[in-house]
Amino acid sequence: MTEHIQTAFSFPAVGRKEVRAAFDEGRLTSDAGVMLLAQAKRRLGPAERLAECIADPRDPTRTAHAVSDILRARVLAIGCGYDDGNDLDTLHLDPGFKLA
Numbered sequence: 826m827t828e829h830i831q832t833a834f835s836f837p838a839v840g841r842k843e844v845r846a847a848f849d850e851g852r853l854t855s856d857a858g859v860m861l862l863a864q865a866k867r868r869l870g871p872a873e874r875l876a877e878c879i880a881d882p883r884d885p886t887r888t889a890h891a892v893s894d895i896l897r898a899r900v901l902a903i904g905c906g907y908d909d910g911n912d913l914d915t916l917h918l919d920p921g922f923k924l925a
Contacts, residue, residue, distance in 0.1 A: 836860055839924050862904045863925035872897035901925055 836844040844860060866872065876893035898913055907916065916922045 842924060844924060859901055859905050859921045859925045862901055872900055
């Protein structure tokens, strides 16, 4: 009996970047589900809609991240089980979160 094992599969492209799941090491993420969450986020736009409801009193010339970007990162982190909010310094290096 021959056993066929699929060693790679593709996700829909993100922008112009190919997203492929493979099991041959390389740049790894333990949170590949964030790609599915990001796809749903793009369709529904919850971070952008929430950001419209939040006044941002910060000086725009001294602001690195828009409120929608902060909310988007927080929503994706919570969706992946990082609900305490102190993991984003590490997660921004994760390949899955970078693409999301």
